Amino acid sequence: MSDIPPVCDYEGSDYQARFWQGQGREYEDRVERIALRRFMPPTGGTLIEIGAGFGRLADEYKGYDRVVLFDYSRSLLREAQAHLGDDPRYIYVAGNWYNMPFVDGLFDTMVQIRTLHHAADAPALFTELARIACPDGDYILEFANKHNLKAMARYWAKKQEWSPFEQEPIEFVELNFDFHPRWIEARLQESGFRTGDKLTVSHYRFAPLKKAFPTKFLVAMDRLAQKTGNLWQLSPSVFLHNKHPQTAVSPLSPAAFFACPSCKTALNDEENGRLHCPSPSCGHSWGVKDGLYDFKSHE
Numbered sequence: 001m002s003d004i005p006p007v008c009d010y011e012g013s014d015y016q017a018r019f020w021q022g023q024g025r026e027y028e029d030r031v032e033r034i035a036l037r038r039f040m041p042p043t044g045g046t047l048i049e050i051g052a053g054f055g056r057l058a059d060e061y062k063g064y065d066r067v068v069l070f071d072y073s074r075s076l077l078r079e080a081q082a083h084l085g086d087d088p089r090y091i092y093v094a095g096n097w098y099n100m101p102f103v104d105g106l107f108d109t110m111v112q113i114r115t116l117h118h119a120a121d122a123p124a125l126f127t128e129l130a131r132i133a134c135p136d137g138d139y140i141l142e143f144a145n146k147h148n149l150k151a152m153a154r155y156w157a158k159k160q161e162w163s164p165f166e167q168e169p170i171e172f173v174e175l176n177f178d179f180h181p182r183w184i185e186a187r188l189q190e191s192g193f194r195t196g197d198k199l200t201v202s203h204y205r206f207a208p209l210k211k212a213f214p215t216k217f218l219v220a221m222d223r224l225a226q227k228t229g230n231l232w233q234l235s236p237s238v239f240l241h242n243k244h245p246q247t248a249v250s251p252l253s254p255a256a257f258f259a260c261p262s263c264k265t266a267l268n269d270e271e272n273g274r275l276h277c278p279s280p281s282c283g284h285s286w287g288v289k290d291g292l293y294d295f296k297s298h299e
C-alpha cells in the first residue's frame, strides 16, 4: 500500500457539531437530499456511501437491503452507529478510498457527497470505484465546483488569483480542492463511467440571502433551479448521475463481500474478531470490533 495519496484525517473531529448542528446549514442539507433523491434509485440491493462521515444522509438509504457506510474516520463511524442503532442493514467500514476492501463488482449504487474535495488523486479514486461497481451500477457524485459565479466575480474583481475557467483542480487550502465540471467528467470517462444527467445545487448558498428569505422558500427555488445543471454549471455544488457500463466486472462469487485492501483477494469469514486474507503471499488480517470493520491497519 505504498504511494497512497495523503488523506484528510477526520479522526476524533467534531465535524457534526462544528459544521451541522445549529450551524444554519438546513438549506444545504435539504437541497442535497432533493438532488440525491432525484438520482438515486429508491430501492436496491447493496449501496455504499463513500466518506459517509457521521451518517448524516443514512436515512435516505432505507430502501436498500445492505448499506455500507465507509469512511476513514473510525470516530465519525461510531457516531453514525450510535444514532442508527442496531439496524442490521447498516455495515460500518473504516478504510481508505484509494484501497477499498471490497470484491469487484459488488455495489448496485454508490453515493459520494461532500467528500471529493479531499481527494488529492481523484482519478485513482474513480478507478477504484469502477472496480467495485456492478455492471450498469449507479454512481451519484457531488463535487465542489470551481466554475461558480462567486469564484468568477472574485476573479474578475482581482480578489482571487486562481482562474475558475482553468480545468485543473485548485487546492485552495491543504487537501481541499475545487474541481471544474469538464475535468471531472473527463476523468470519470477515463475510468469507465458514463455521465448522464447533471444537477446544480445550493444556488442560494449566500449568507445575506439565507438571512433575508425563509429556508423553505430558498429550498423551493433551488429545487426549480437544479435542473438547469444539464445546460450549465455555475453553482458551488454539482451532482452527477454516472453509470458504469454493462461490461463492468461481475462479483467474484455471490457470497464474497470483503476483499483484502492490500492484494484484493476475497477475505475469509470473520474468525475471533478478525478477517484473514487467505493469499499465502499476503496473509494480512483485519480487525472487527463492536460492529466496525477496520481496514486502516493490519496484523
Ligand SMILES: C[S@@+](CC[C@H](N)C(=O)[O-])C[C@H]1O[C@@H](n2cnc3c(N)ncnc32)[C@H](O)[C@@H]1O
Residues within 6 Å of the ligand: 007, 008, 009, 010, 011, 015, 050, 051, 052, 053, 054, 055, 056, 057, 070, 071, 072, 073, 076, 095, 096, 097, 098, 113, 114, 115, 118
Ligand atoms: C466533509 S466530510 C462529509 C461527510 C458526509 N459525506 C456528509 O456529507 O455529511 C468528508 C468525509 O470524507 C472522509 N474522507 C476523507 N478522505 C477519505 C479517504 N481517503 N477515505 C475515506 N474517507 C475519507 C472524511 O473522514 C470525512 O468523514
